[in-house]
Amino acid sequence: MNWYIWIVAALAYLVFAAWYFNWKGPLKPDEIKLYAERFAANSSQSPTDPEILLKFMEEDDGKEFVMLNLVRFHQGEVEHPETGESSTGPELIQGYFGPFSKALFKRGGHPAVLARKKGGYIDSWNSTADEGFHIVSMMRYRSRRDLLTLATDLRFKDSHKFKLAAIDGTTSFPTHIQMSTYLRPKIWVPLLLLLLASLAQNALFFFELRK
Known part of the structure; x- marks a missing residue:
């Protein structure tokens, strides 16, 4: 049985997904207030317009x-x-x-x-x-x-x-990227894991045939 190959591939993807994607959702009101206060405290070093920054935070879609x-x-x-x-x-x-x-x-x-x-x-x-x-x-x-x-x-x-x-x-x-001809990590990483798992399964299959 080589089912463990696919379990390893699935676990690897779960680790990648936990790291690569946002699981906390959009900014919450208390977070917006906190970041606004932090920027205000360092306003002398930042040329960012506070109103633009506030709008950017309030319109957060979590993506x-x-x-x-x-x-x-x-x-x-x-x-x-x-x-x-x-x-x-x-x-x-x-x-x-x-x-x-x-x-x-x-x-x-x-x-x-x-x-x-x-x-x-x-x-x-x-x-x-x-x-x-x-x-x-x-x-x-x-x-x-x-x-x-x-x-x-x-x-x-x-x-x-x-x-x-x-x-x-x-x-x-x-x-926000609307079109791209380049494969981004969220696409090529699962494809790579599928390829590696398939190659590992085939290699194991041929190894067992030669026994």
């Missing part, structure tokens, strides 16, 4: 979302905020992104897209002039709760200096 980030780095040599040595914006941002991405991954989040700009605006009207962004990134968040928890985590307060030293300007806003 995943992707944060789109447009980033413009400081050009030329940049002074390292700790050592004073010469560095560059893309190098310095790793001092912030490294710790943040690890914490994001623990909460079921991960980078979805990272792209470098290859030219100026090709097609635009009734919009501002080209702001010279260098990088477009999209970060997947399991829930708005996870974003707010990370954004108000004081552990990143010290590493925030790397972000300020590296970035000259940035714009970020949440999005």
